[in-house]
Structures are given as structure tokens and as C-alpha cells.
Amino acid sequence: MKRAFITGITGQDGSYLAELLLLKGYEVHGLVRRASSFNTGRIDHVYQDARDPDARLFLHHGDMTDGVRLLTLLGAIAPDEVYNLAGQSHVRESFDQPRFTAEIVAMGTLHLLEAIRHSRVACRFYQAGSSDMFGDSAPPHTELSLLAPRSPEATAKAYAHWTTRNYREGYDLFAVNGIAFNHESPRRGETFVTRKISQAVARIQAGRQDFLYLGDLSPVRDWGYAPEYVEGMWRTLQQDEPDDYVLATGTGHPVQDFVEAAFDHAGLDWDRHVRFDERYLRPTEVVELLGVPDKAAEKLGWRATVQMAELARIMVDADVAALEHEGRHWVDDVRLPTWPVLATD
Numbered sequence: 001m002k003r004a005f006i007t008g009i010t011g012q013d014g015s016y017l018a019e020l021l022l023l024k025g026y027e028v029h030g031l032v033r034r035a036s037s038f039n040t041g042r043i044d045h046v047y048q049d050a051r052d053p054d055a056r057l058f059l060h061h062g063d064m065t066d067g068v069r070l071l072t073l074l075g076a077i078a079p080d081e082v083y084n085l086a087g088q089s090h091v092r093e094s095f096d097q098p099r100f101t102a103e104i105v106a107m108g109t110l111h112l113l114e115a116i117r118h119s120r121v122a123c124r125f126y127q128a129g130s131s132d133m134f135g136d137s138a139p140p141h142t143e144l145s146l147l148a149p150r151s152p153e154a155t156a157k158a159y160a161h162w163t164t165r166n167y168r169e170g171y172d173l174f175a176v177n178g179i180a181f182n183h184e185s186p187r188r189g190e191t192f193v194t195r196k197i198s199q200a201v202a203r204i205q206a207g208r209q210d211f212l213y214l215g216d217l218s219p220v221r222d223w224g225y226a227p228e229y230v231e232g233m234w235r236t237l238q239q240d241e242p243d244d245y246v247l248a249t250g251t252g253h254p255v256q257d258f259v260e261a262a263f264d265h266a267g268l269d270w271d272r273h274v275r276f277d278e279r280y281l282r283p284t285e286v287v288e289l290l291g292v293p294d295k296a297a298e299k300l301g302w303r304a305t306v307q308m309a310e311l312a313r314i315m316v317d318a319d320v321a322a323l324e325h326e327g328r329h330w331v332d333d334v335r336l337p338t339w340p341v342l343a344t345d
């Protein structure tokens with residue numbers, strides 16, 4: 001049985017990837033930050049008690065800032081595949097917490113790569129790169145486009161990207177950079193713009209909220225559906241040779257298009273409910289991110305099929321359903337959560 005280790009397993013991508021790998025028959029291990037309250041809401045529905053002889057999902061407390069913990073965990077788990085999805089990924093927040101963001105995203109990746117190198121575990125490594133690294137670089141963006149990051153989050157991702165390449169070339173590690181463009185879902189954090197919009201639409205439709213406050217509606221993003229992207233991540237590690245891949249839909253839209261699609265789907269007039277708030281502006285904005293997914297299509301046989309308007313409908317429907325079943329957060333997973341018991345290592 002193949003074994004995978006996922007950092008960031010409690011996030012949107014980590015939870016979808018864990019589900020996918022369990023379906024593919026893997027034993028899945030995930031890194032979870034210790035907190036005084038449970039933070040595993042996105043994976044509770046697939047969690048099995050570690051004492052169950054059939055359990056294939058194991059959670060381990062640890063942190064990307066703790067390289068020794070990563071080293072000992074890797075040695076104990078001996079995974080075949082490592083997916084580095086952990087991070088402080090909110091761009092606006094990274095301007096307020098640049099050092100913390102760099103510690104997790106840049107140094108955290110270095111800690112993980114060093115842990116792989118020194119534990120001598122024979123594994124393949126996936127680095128969750130971000131289109132944000134392209135920043136000011138002229139669109140459309142390919143694997144060869146210049147990296148010109150415009151935020152602390154993006155500069156940290158660029159460090160992680162180049163460190164991954166150097167470990168591939170210098171230490172003969174099967175290390176891959178996936179460069180994923182924005183990918184969203186009902187599990188997206190509530191402060192990213194798509195989820196903020198879909199949640200607000202549901203609340204406005206239900207008469208629980210009147211206005212949605214947003215920043216700049218003009219930036220263009222290439223939005224896809226997150227469950228499709230984790231399939232792409234997995235495929236990058238199944239190739240004969242390690243390489244870098246753009247994962248994107250190939251179509252860009254301004255934020256305003258997503259706003260319109262979401263409000264339209266609920267039968268609402270967006271213009272009556274959306275207001276501007278300068279607090280959501282960033283010191284430096286990325287004007288346009290647009291990916292060219294041709295290499296992924298050709299080499300991985302991977303293509304994004306859900307485009308922006310359908311994505312908006314999926315997310316609005318999920319948030320409308322979530323309001324109807326308040327208290328259940330991840331409505332696309334209808335099983336009730338069981339509380340996690342951590343593996344004892």
C-alpha cells in the first residue's frame with residue numbers, strides 16, 4: 001500500500017487530496033497544528049479512529065516551523081509521496097504578517113526538504129506553488145514565465161519554488177512544483193473573495209445580510225474548481241521524471257464577473273448589495289493572473305472542466321444549503337463528524 005504525507009491536510013486542498021488518495025487506496029498521514037479547539041472540520045467525515053485495524057488516515061501534531069519534528073515524523077512514517085500544502089495563503093493577511101508568512105511558506109518548505117534529505121526517505125515531493133508568484137509578469141503565464149511576486153505571500157512561495165528546483169537538481173530528489181492558479185470550492189476559507197461572495201449571496205437571499213463589502217473588483221483571476229486540482233497534483237508525482245506544471249483553466253475573469261455570476265444565480269441584483277471598502281485593498285495588487293495549462297494537458301492528461309460561472313453556482317448552492325442546515329459547515333460532505341484521535345507515532 002502506498003503511503004502519503006500531507007502538510008496542510010486540514011485546508012481546502014489537503015482535505016480534497018486526502019479523500020482522493022484514500023479512494024486510490026493510499027495510507028494517508030497528515031500534519032495538524034495543535035490548537036486548543038479542534039481544527040479538523042474539513043476531514044472529520046473521512047477520519048477513522050487510529051485504533052481501528054482498517055484505519056488508513058492518521059493525523060500527527062506538528063508545525064512547519066519545527067524542522068526536528070518534521071524529520072522524526074518522516075522517518076517514522078516513511079512515505080512514498082509528500083505533498084507540501086501547508087501555508088499562510090491569504091495574500092492580504094501576508095502584508096500584516098510578512099514574517100510569519102515567510103516562516104511557514106518559505107522556511108517551512110526548507111525544513112521539509114531538509115527533513116527529506118537527512119532522513120534519506122525515498123519519497124517523491126510535491127510543492128504547492130502559486131500563480132501569485134507571477135505577480136507583475138506579463139500574462140498569459142506558463143512554466144517559463146518570469147516570477148515577479150507582489151506580496152509577502154508570493155515572495156515566500158517563490159523562495160519555496162526555487163528551493164524545490166534546487167533540491168531536484170542538487171540532490172537528485174523527485175521534486176515537483178505545481179503552479180496552481182486560483183482554485184475554489186465550498187471548502188474555501190471564508191475570507192478569500194469567491195467564498196466571501198458566495199456566503200454573502202446566501203445570507204442576502206435569506207434576508208440575514210444587506211450588503212457585501214469588497215475591495216478592487218477589476219483584478220483578473222483564472223478560477224478553477226479545487227477537487228479537480230488535487231487530481232492534477234497527484235498526477236504530477238506519477239510521471240517518470242520530475243518537472244514543473246501550471247494547473248489552470250486557461251480563462252480569466254475580473255472579480256466583478258464572479259460577483260455577477262453569484263448574485264445572478266440567486267436572482268439578486270449585485271449592484272444593490274455590493275459596496276466598496278478600502279480595507280480590502282492591498283498595498284500592491286496583482287492585476288491579472290492567467291494560466292496556460294497546455295503542458296499539464298499534454299503530459300499529465302489533466303484538464304480543468306469547471307469554469308468560473310459553474311464554480312460560482314456550485315459555491316452559492318453549497319452556501320445556501322449550509323444556511324439551511326446551520327451548524328454543518330461542509331455541506332458537500334454530509335456525514336456527521338467523529339472527533340479525531342491522533343496517531344501515537
Ligand SMILES: C[C@H]1O[C@H](OP(=O)(O)OP(=O)(O)OC[C@H]2O[C@@H](n3cnc4c(=O)[nH]c(N)nc43)[C@H](O)[C@@H]2O)[C@@H](O)[C@@H](O)C1=O
Pocket residue numbers: 089090091092129130131132153180181182183191192193194196213214215216217219220221255280281282285286
Ligand atoms: C493563486 C492565489 O490565490 C489566492 O490569492 P488571491 O488571488 O489574492 O485570492 P483572493 O481570493 O484573496 O483575492 C482575489 C482578488 O479579489 C480581490 N478582492 C476584492 N475584494 C476582496 C475582498 O473583499 N477580499 C478578498 N480576499 N479579495 C478581494 C483581491 O484584491 C484579489 O485581486 C490565494 O489562494 C493565494 O495563496 C494564491 O496562491
